Amino acid sequence: MPEETPVLAAENVTKHFDTGTQTVRALENVTLRLYRGRIAALVGESGSGKTTLARLLAQFYPVTSGEIKLRGQTVSRADKAFYGEVQLVFQDPFASLNSLRKVEHNVRRALKLHGHESGDDQVHELLGKVNLTPAAEFARKLPHELSGGQRQRVAIARALAVRPAVLLGDEPISMLDVSIRLDVLNLLARLREEEGLALLYITHDIASARYLSDDIYVMYAGQMVEGGPAESVIQEPKHPYTRLLIDSSPDPERAGGSSAFTATAKLGEPPSLVDPPPGCRFHPRCPFAMDKCKTDFPPRTEFSDGSWTNCWLHEEA
Numbered sequence: 001m002p003e004e005t006p007v008l009a010a011e012n013v014t015k016h017f018d019t020g021t022q023t024v025r026a027l028e029n030v031t032l033r034l035y036r037g038r039i040a041a042l043v044g045e046s047g048s049g050k051t052t053l054a055r056l057l058a059q060f061y062p063v064t065s066g067e068i069k070l071r072g073q074t075v076s077r078a079d080k081a082f083y084g085e086v087q088l089v090f091q092d093p094f095a096s097l098n099s100l101r102k103v104e105h106n107v108r109r110a111l112k113l114h115g116h117e118s119g120d121d122q123v124h125e126l127l128g129k130v131n132l133t134p135a136a137e138f139a140r141k142l143p144h145e146l147s148g149g150q151r152q153r154v155a156i157a158r159a160l161a162v163r164p165a166v167l168l169g170d171e172p173i174s175m176l177d178v179s180i181r182l183d184v185l186n187l188l189a190r191l192r193e194e195e196g197l198a199l200l201y202i203t204h205d206i207a208s209a210r211y212l213s214d215d216i217y218v219m220y221a222g223q224m225v226e227g228g229p230a231e232s233v234i235q236e237p238k239h240p241y242t243r244l245l246i247d248s249s250p251d252p253e254r255a256g257g258s259s260a261f262t263a264t265a266k267l268g269e270p271p272s273l274v275d276p277p278p279g280c281r282f283h284p285r286c287p288f289a290m291d292k293c294k295t296d297f298p299p300r301t302e303f304s305d306g307s308w309t310n311c312w313l314h315e316e317a
């Protein structure tokens, strides 16, 4: 990952939710950095804390400890200027659109709110950027008159209207038809190039993370366990959980048959975050678990291919 200052970063962030009767330990000391013109994928099973991390990055709620930094400066609260830089794209495009108003109204409102020119030309240009053409025709439609993929494109156009530096995509294709998922991923890849956006792509599908991203972060039960350049992480996973994710993924390119998980490569149940396993939270499911895995979270080990892991198997001598 580059030396430059990240556009947006979570530095050593912990998030505990107090529900009144119990504490949910959703994230522990997690670091993730987003750079201009790069796509980082955040992968992990349901409940691993991906959405929580995205919401912290977007300042939806405060961190328990640690810091969110925008261009190196700690942010403690979201204001209009922050949302002028950081935009979220949700799984369900309806979540960010006013379904009673036409596409053009939805896009224009975002332009206006952030003080940008908001004429038909600007609206149509944005729709063109997300391949909704003829733009004038799409502009006059209501969200429910569009397909899921077209709706997600409108949500992306709306986010772009703000001219953000960062786009946080929380499972942006998982509700879409399989046949059009690739189109939306390709659109995100193009926006990274053309707009120099820093992009976070959240997914439980490691194959799509490989397809789209420059960097991959792997999270398990609220702990970041591995990260690095996408090809290093996929070709040579260092953490047993990453290996499990890869083995469980229906990726036709992958040659199977090599790991300790192959016979029973299935994901199983993630642990409770109210009373999580001590040490490395993956240890109850890890075929290589040692005594110290049950008591201490491992330090970070870095590799020459640019990747790193927190795993006692790789503890530096």
Ligand SMILES: Nc1ncnc2c1ncn2[C@@H]1O[C@H](COP(=O)(O)OP(=O)(O)OP(=O)(O)O)[C@@H](O)[C@H]1O
Residues within 6 Å of the ligand: 017, 018, 019, 024, 026, 044, 045, 046, 047, 048, 049, 050, 051, 052, 053, 204, 273
């Ligand atoms: N507001 C909240 N109050 C209490 N617990 C919460 C809250 N938000 C999230 N959690 C808990 O934090 C944990 C992580 O949830 P999160 O939604 O971040 O996971 P995820 O990896 O995004 O999963 P999914 O893929 O299912 O969205 C879960 O155990 C969840 O129940």
